[in-house]
Every structure is written in C-alpha cells, then in structure tokens.
Amino acid sequence: MFGKKMPGNIVTPPKPASGPPASGAAPALSQGPGSSVASPPKKSGSPSKGRASKEKIEQFNGLKMRLHRKLIDQLDLTRMVGDEDTLREKVKEVLSQLADQENTLLNFNERQRLISEVLDETFGLGPLEVTLSDPSVTDILVNGPKQVYVESNGKLRLTEIEFRDNAHLMRVIDKIVSAVGRRCDETCPLVDARLEDGSRVNAVIPPLAIDGASMSIRRFGADPLTWEDYIAFKSVTPEIRDFLAAAVNGHMNVLVVGGTGSGKTTLLNNLSGFIPETERIVTIEDAAELQLRQPHVVRLETRPANIEGKGRISIRDLLINSLRMRPDRIVVGECRGPETLDMLQAMNTGHDGSLTTIHANSTRDAVARVETMVMMAGFELPLRAIRQQFASAINVIVQAQRLTGGARKIVAVTEVTGMEGDVITMQDIFEFEQTGVNGDGRAVGQFVSTGIRPSFLERLKSCGCDLNPDIFTRRVLMADDGS
Numbered sequence: 001m002f003g004k005k006m007p008g009n010i011v012t013p014p015k016p017a018s019g020p021p022a023s024g025a026a027p028a029l030s031q032g033p034g035s036s037v038a039s040p041p042k043k044s045g046s047p048s049k050g051r052a053s054k055e056k057i058e059q060f061n062g063l064k065m066r067l068h069r070k071l072i073d074q075l076d077l078t079r080m081v082g083d084e085d086t087l088r089e090k091v092k093e094v095l096s097q098l099a100d101q102e103n104t105l106l107n108f109n110e111r112q113r114l115i116s117e118v119l120d121e122t123f124g125l126g127p128l129e130v131t132l133s134d135p136s137v138t139d140i141l142v143n144g145p146k147q148v149y150v151e152s153n154g155k156l157r158l159t160e161i162e163f164r165d166n167a168h169l170m171r172v173i174d175k176i177v178s179a180v181g182r183r184c185d186e187t188c189p190l191v192d193a194r195l196e197d198g199s200r201v202n203a204v205i206p207p208l209a210i211d212g213a214s215m216s217i218r219r220f221g222a223d224p225l226t227w228e229d230y231i232a233f234k235s236v237t238p239e240i241r242d243f244l245a246a247a248v249n250g251h252m253n254v255l256v257v258g259g260t261g262s263g264k265t266t267l268l269n270n271l272s273g274f275i276p277e278t279e280r281i282v283t284i285e286d287a288a289e290l291q292l293r294q295p296h297v298v299r300l301e302t303r304p305a306n307i308e309g310k311g312r313i314s315i316r317d318l319l320i321n322s323l324r325m326r327p328d329r330i331v332v333g334e335c336r337g338p339e340t341l342d343m344l345q346a347m348n349t350g351h352d353g354s355l356t357t358i359h360a361n362s363t364r365d366a367v368a369r370v371e372t373m374v375m376m377a378g379f380e381l382p383l384r385a386i387r388q389q390f391a392s393a394i395n396v397i398v399q400a401q402r403l404t405g406g407a408r409k410i411v412a413v414t415e416v417t418g419m420e421g422d423v424i425t426m427q428d429i430f431e432f433e434q435t436g437v438n439g440d441g442r443a444v445g446q447f448v449s450t451g452i453r454p455s456f457l458e459r460l461k462s463c464g465c466d467l468n469p470d471i472f473t474r475r476v477l478m479a480d481d482g483s
Contacts, residue, residue, distance in 0.1 A: 127162065363414045399411050415427050446479045
C-alpha cells in the first residue's frame, strides 16, 4: 500500500495530488527514511561556463607570453635608441605584425588589449601599469599574484588585476629593484626601492612571504601636492601655513610626526620648500623620495649589504658623513634608530633649521619615541641628558594624521619650550578638534588657534620673518564638515 519496494529497501512515497495545496496548508514534505528534499534551482553561472572562461584567460595569457618571447627574439631592445614614446610606437608596429602571424580568433578590442599588455610587460610593470596611470590611486598593495588592492580617495578596494603566477610577480619586483641598484632574492628577501616618480616600494618574497611575493607601493603623484592643495583640501589653514613658513625660514628645527600613511613625507617635502635657495641642503633617505626644488641640494641614499653581508651604508653613516659636507640644513627622510642621536647632535651644533620625521601617534609620544631610539645608539646616557638634548634641539613639532574616512590633516603644531625638572614642556599653538563624522563616514571638526604665542617670535623677527600677531588670537580658523 506504500507503493513498489525499490532495491536497497528505499520506499518511494506516493505522489501528492495535483493542484495547489489547500489554503493555509504548508507544502507537504515526506519525513520517512525514504524522504528526499528537492534540490535547489541551478544558478545561472554553470561550472562549465566558469571553466570555459578560465580556459579563455589561460589561452590569452599563453598568447601574450608567446608574443613577448617572439618580440625579444626579434628585437634587441637594449640597442634601440630614442625616447620611450618613440620606442613604444616602433615596438607596437612589430607587435602588430607578430599578432597577425598568430592564428587566433580575437576581435579588435581583444587584439588591442593584447598588444597593450605586451607593451606594458616590455616597457612598464605589466598588470600594474593601469593603476600607476590613475592619478587618484595613492597605494597599491599586492598580496601574492592573484590579489591586488588599491587605495583611491581614502578607500581601500580589491581590483581585478592579477599576475599569471608568482614567477611573473617576481619578475616585476626584480625589474623595479634592479633599476635602483638593489636586489631581491633568497639571500635578501626584504627590499626597499622606488619608482622613477619617487613612489616608495617595499617587497617581501618567499620564504618570508608564505602566500607568494608581497609588494606595497606608496604613490607619489605626477603633480606633487602644494600648500594651495593642502588649503583647498582643508588639510591646513593659511595661518598655519604662514607660521610654518616663518619657522622653517627662521631656522627653527622642525620634527614631523605621524602614523603610517599620515602624509609625513609629503609634508616634509612641502616644508623644505620654505628653505631659501641660497642655502646648501643635504638630504638623507633610505629610498630617495624628497623632491626639493632648490638649486643647491645634495641627495644621499642608504645602501643595503651585498650578497656577502658586507658594504651596508646606514642613515647613521650618511648623517655622520654629511656633517663634513658643510651643510646649512640637513633633511633626514625618517629617523627610526640610533641615527636619532646624531640628528639631535647636528641640530645642537650649528645646523639650525634641519628637518626630519618619526613615527609617533602624538607630539607627547614623539618624545618617548626619540628617547627610545637614542638609547639604541648604545650609549648609556641618563634619561635627563637625552631630554635636555631633545628640548634644546627641537623647536617645533608638527603632527600629521590620517583621520576617519581617509582625510589627512595637520592636527597639531606644538612648540617645545624647554624643561621643568625632568619633564619636557610643550604648548600647542594650533590644533584640529575633531567633533565627529558625517554621513559619508568622514571626520568633521575645526582648526583652532589656542591663543598661545610661541616664545621664539623675536627670533623669527630678527631673521626677517615678521608674523602678524593676530594669527595667534584664540579663535576658530577653519571649519571642515567633511564635504
């Protein structure tokens, strides 16, 4: 009565009566041992379609590799002369001929894309060329060959960019680092480098990077930010800019502090623009990023150890050597170790007006960081002696910060006034007060003048930097609603 008994002792339930179920009744589901739940409807994207798409991508990549090999076999790119645009046009003509020889079923757009990607592999950085040509992209983060993130307009997003495999990514990394005389291999799996436009590059490769080579690129735009851009973006006010201009021009030692990605290097670059053209400047960096426009600039860059572990030249070595180069100003890209002691010594021994940056979350944290880094120099200096060095060397601390929503601002301009007992005393001249976030998730607030006048105003006046005292009157300088 339960229907025909099937092999395996599975009982087939009776078919439900045709027609819609009674009103209010739930659809009947068989509950016995032989019950079976209907499978869900198939998704529109079938596995076979996904496999076909993957095969097409692999065929396209294979064709691209064949064209690239044929191009290298046919042309000796090292012997070709001319500017890059002219060379690209010549190579493009050769690629078009090679593409015609391939028996492929590519439409016009696919053919143009094929030629463009081979050109990018030949002259540029392969898949990254698309993002490098986008001026809105500030960071490119490569997490292995199949995952590339970019930061644009303060937002981080995953892109569709992929490398063929880890070997392809490694070739791109090698192309970047070899251009600046460095290497990245098993003996040196960590490397700092730079692109032609000054963009900062860091790469980590296996075995340290477990899921494939990792690379981060901090972009420097083709058109560097100016103080007018800072004001237009509400990152600073005209009053703060005028004060910083007077401080740099008046030979105050300035320390720029902030977290990762807060814009310290860009701010340092703009602050250095206030240095008079008549002065001799020596810049010292791990990877040369500063773009000073003065005519009398000597740029120094550190060097990693060779394959035998010898020949390393550190920032501290360059800083000590720079003191013999008769500099008027010393600009250090970032102090992160024992060179901090030498920087303080230089500021205290006739190199007034020097500038540098350090990682710190606030102006008060900057003092503790400097103390720690000075101790790394290996000298057993008393804490009070270190603080006295700091208080006499640093005049102004400028804090940059990346706020909620991606906005970067100068959130504090602080004067170091001296010491009281064993404590370094400081006072805020200008600050940004965040009051919340708007509907788009961006920080809102206002720039204020605290009403405190810096103690070195007379010194600035004697250097010809006569500031309007009204800028120090306690008031709101600029409101920012995040729009």
